[in-house]
Amino acid sequence: MPEIHIKVSSVEGKAVPIHGNDIDTDQIIPARFMKCVTFDGLGEYAFYDVRHDEDGNLKGHPFDEERYADASIMIVNSNFGCGSSREHAPQALARCGIRGIIGESYAEIFAGNCTSMGIPAVTLSPDEIKQLVAAVEKDPGMTVKIDLAGGVVVAGPHRFHFEIPSAYKQSLVDGSWDSTAVLLANLDAVKQTVASLPYLNGFQRAG
């Protein structure tokens, strides 16, 4: 299979707001649905316990609202994706069609997992998120665009400059977000590091 090398310079589509700070990965994908050896079937379990009551009936969640059907951009608040490192969380979201996330802030491992799947997770200020959510709630059909190369989120008349760690932006834009090939490209340098690490060389004093 060829290495994945897809440039993600922008993502656009309808957006769905998910309200709340500190939404943890146990909420995004409850642990009991991680009993699997592939990520394939995770989509239907995204936010399962927030979407369903104990009898399995829908409780009313943005993911189930007609007006947000086919949304590919998710708008979130602060510390989204905290808790467990499970990549099952962004994998489940991706299988629900999510291709980009705009939020106030993210847990570090979650943001890294998104990037290594080619999903940009960009940051706006709380006030900008409020404006963006209001705009999307008013007109759910509106196209929201994360223009990675340009560094802006565009939604109708709104234009917000977002933040994203420069390394994440760079790797998405140049298509090196699937890091295996990048890391494999310089195995000689890895060998040099191995040769210099005390614990791989009997703790012999260097020089």
Add this chain to the structure above:
Amino acid sequence: MGRNLFDTVWDLHKVRTLESGQDQLFIGLHMIHEVTSPQAFQMIEERGLKVLHPERTFATVDHIVPTANQERPFQDKLAEEMMQAIENNTKKHGIEFFGLNTDRQGIVHIIGPELGLTQPGLTIACGDSHTSTHGAFGAIGFGIGTSQIRDVLATQCLAISRPRVRKINVTGTLKKGVYAKDIILKIIAELGVNGGIGYAYEYAGETIRGLSMEERMTICNMSIEGGARVGYVSPDETTIEYIKGRPYAPAGDEFERAAEFWRSIASGPDAEYDDVFELDANTLEPMVTWGITPGQAVGVSGRLPRVAELPDEHKEIADKAYAHMGFTEGQAMQGQAIDIAFLGSCTNGRISDLREAAEFLKGKKVSPSVKAFVVPGSKQVARQAEAEGLPEIFTAAGFGWRGAGCSMCLAMNPDKLQGRQICASSSNRNFVGRQGSPTGRTLLMSPVMVAAAAVAGQVVDVRNQI
């Protein structure tokens, strides 16, 4: 100015700077378990790649393992399938596997240290956010996602950005009944569940120096609950003494050379940090969480916050917490009835945790309204506890004694809360649904506080009982 341990260890392992600006970092020790690794093996196989350093990856099973009946095949077919996947993957790629049929199986963050795999100066990665635990040894432990497990398997490296370093300086003496768990719950309550994003936490100061390795592991374990992916303590004689003689530790002359290296990487007294936070241990009391994030904790003698008095950014999550927990603003946690008492997890499932709880339980009985059980963090912890007669104390008190695993910390196995049960838990997360029931409720606290709550049938201040 001197260097801190984090920068020293990072630079030792830095292979090069990537075009993205991230560093390519060599990983000295990779640990895997059954939940987050099968997809990574699938990815490398699809690309025709092999495991570059199979001798630097070690595997065990913990998350899905039943604790009551560990007979194979497991009754849960999905769990059995995951078990077979890790057996097959490790065999195929030549990776050492501490399975249920060995005496070394257990929670991944407990077996690394007890086998002597975890050593100062290593970079350690595992597809589990509590990999920060290993930082207690002066290693840098990262929780990683499955795509990164793929990277480590194929290249023994991560593409990663260097975080800033915050020193958390803890001074003063812990009062009787106050434990390492209370230190970390207080730190998270003070700095917030997102306060550590972008930071590695160095725990330092006389209080930390005075802690055992197991207590240091409890603190480092929950770094991620404060948003910090990495937490560590500089190695000292306590660290070196702990490692000596363990199966995978260096031995003989090599151990002496290793110890010299380990001492040399500790943060110096004049080391520089991006930020410093001071915590006074003299004033600490036993902590209990009341909400749905580990930051929503109060001292056991305190009262729950009034939402109107909270900073704006904490109001909405506090409202959610009250709605889920069914508690009242201003109420005390002391006297709050519990249904389940769970003693175990990578946070507090080590031998010292079991000893302290057993010591408290001698001659006492679990309340008839409470179901209590203890899950040793590893088979070796279980073996040691058996040698010391701890299971007899637990079972005489009315605690169930189980096999090693993650159990009810995350409920990917038969151990689950039912309905709205409230659990006094020595684990690390009180997220909604975390312990297996979407409406279940978790109160995080120290192991001795869990034992005391089990006996009283309600949350009590353990300081009044010992």
